[in-house]
Amino acid sequence: MKVLITGIDGYSGWPLALHLLARGHEVAGIDSFVTRRRVREVGSWSATPIPAWPKRQEAVRRLLGREIRFYRGDLARYPFVEEVLRTERPDAVVHLAEQRSAPYSMIDVHHAVATQAENLTGTLHLLYAMRELCPEAHLVKMGTMGEYGTPNVDIPEGFFEIEYRGRSDRLPFPRQAGSWYHWSKVFDSGDVMFATRIWGLRSTDVMQGVIYGIRTPEITDDALLTRFDFDEIWGTALNRFVVEAILGMPITPYGKGLQQRGFIALEDSMQSLRLAIEHPPAAGEYRVFNQFDAAYSINELAERTRAIAEEFGLHPTIEHPPDPRVEAEEHYYRPVHDHLTALGYRATRELNEVLRELFRDLRRFRRRLEAKRHVLLPVVQWRNADNAATLTARAGGPSAGPAPPPVAGTPPTRTEA
């Protein structure tokens, strides 16, 4: 199949491209490199050194003997989106090109607006361009399990049958997101569901669990590595924990650490996305996949990280800084995940095993971690409306505040390494 990946330069976009190529699919991609720039904006970088884009293409050519067609640009420009779809006419579009950090969206008003307006605009542009140029194609949209929040009932896959005051209906499950970023994904879900209904499109809305790991079988060379973010803004809790252990810092679950989330290994997330692509929904069908393997509490992740660290001769302690977020620190959590299993999904990776792999890989990049040890602890506080000054001070930038996010329609002009 012909698959177009928006955000192909990103953490999951890149390994997805490799995975699909290895399975014989054709792959094209879009990126604006805005994530590279924004990670630098907060004073951080990827633990793994990420080659400039042309080098990535070259590595694919050399190591896999395959070609990735690439379009540099921003989904905020509608003519650009039209041009790519007109050229590609893909069978599937995997839409990963969104601002993906909750703390980034909570920095201040400008980051909040940028996150929501950009994510919504990109999704609307894709929906309209698909309606216009490839209405039979399948949109695989990256959402997040975080759209649901932590209700006191089981979480179904997108919809549930309820009885209320003596009548019944199948309704979208209520969303209770926990950051402007998470809300932007809720909004996307609404738009994708609606466009699918009025125009008869095909769409899969992926409620993605937190992905862990950096290895997939296709990553056979350092030139094919994907990015690994570990700072408070762009890294996940598990990423931070592993890096903290390697750097001899305490492992720091926020607050009580009893927050639970759904998790999935990078390789299994790629398997899931491929299964979604290879089994498209019917015209007019909007389906939701809860894409995760197991729910863990943050404390469990911390304990597991500590245990594996011991295997590597490291002896981290665990400390609990106050939770910078506004979230339930103790809650019920039982999301359903059957849809992917019905398509043949089977988990292939286990958390401890991936943790070992992470320690092995990341110790090689210890110097890159050392250089950024100051970006691990949380600065962005949900209760503050303006975290920009503190953040900029730490990043060593100008005290006037961070550069505003790029304006819609203005793609960055330089390639960022």
Add this chain to the structure above:
Amino acid sequence: MKVLITGIDGYSGWPLALHLLARGHEVAGIDSFVTRRRVREVGSWSATPIPAWPKRQEAVRRLLGREIRFYRGDLARYPFVEEVLRTERPDAVVHLAEQRSAPYSMIDVHHAVATQAENLTGTLHLLYAMRELCPEAHLVKMGTMGEYGTPNVDIPEGFFEIEYRGRSDRLPFPRQAGSWYHWSKVFDSGDVMFATRIWGLRSTDVMQGVIYGIRTPEITDDALLTRFDFDEIWGTALNRFVVEAILGMPITPYGKGLQQRGFIALEDSMQSLRLAIEHPPAAGEYRVFNQFDAAYSINELAERTRAIAEEFGLHPTIEHPPDPRVEAEEHYYRPVHDHLTALGYRATRELNEVLRELFRDLRRFRRRLEAKRHVLLPVVQWRNADNAATLTARAGGPSAGPAPPPVAGTPPTRTEA
């Protein structure tokens, strides 16, 4: 109380200002006059001639002996929003400054994006500025009953207690909006709910029913009239029906006409908003009011209009054009509305009586209606992704397509009459 109304030049913003002044409140307002411009963009105008803003202020001075402080500008500019709140420090902010037309949002991709990005940005800017400058103030946010769609169960006020798989929770009632515009209001609801929670703000989210009528007791002179839109884009079904009857055209409910919606008279909507303002919620409380009096089917509105038209010597027929929207034409509909009643709300106006008033008022402006009879029938089709060319042709504008909506941050430069 000191009340700031965003969108004070609009259909409900203006009579709200008059109503609050008459009840002894202090009123300040913001507007960018974008609605005046956008109504002209689609080739229409208000049935009632609306004076330029300075004349409106002058009429209030002359007839009510009161002053409205006014700030011209766009909520898309954050420094402007900060400046107004810093100067005013209001007790309540009534946020009406949003793109409010479902068909306008469905014209094409640019109108879809403008509607959602502008509405979201304005609301986020207000939330942040209130957090910064008047965190104790009460935000009264204009939403719409259309956020709920038409589920097969009763519609509670924002939240419902459910039992699901043996457990129970109080959750936001699922939203299923029917246009990009309606979804923009759903998104606002998410953001207002979230900001209220993390920052302890006070907010009332008004699920506004369709408002009808143009009279309130404070409108004692033509210089104080509010706008009345009747074209397919900006007018409501009832507005179109009355104008069709006056112009000797058939009354045109879309499709089967069995679609039901909640309705409320303009005067009673003003009463409701005032009650919300005078009874603010507690800090950290996000409350939802379903603000309507009675549900009618579109056919019932058509029949009522025809009956009242007969009283005025008019004999309209009723014809059903195909529904340009994608919506259930037959459905269950029973929304709850108790919260306002608990605050002392009592309906004072009845539909037939307001219809008579409308016929009396609008016959005086028959010439303005005649001049625009071609804008009554639907051009904007939900199933089409691009309605711009047809619309522009009808509006007699350049065939290159409609002027794009104003870019965020660029308020219009001329006052529109």
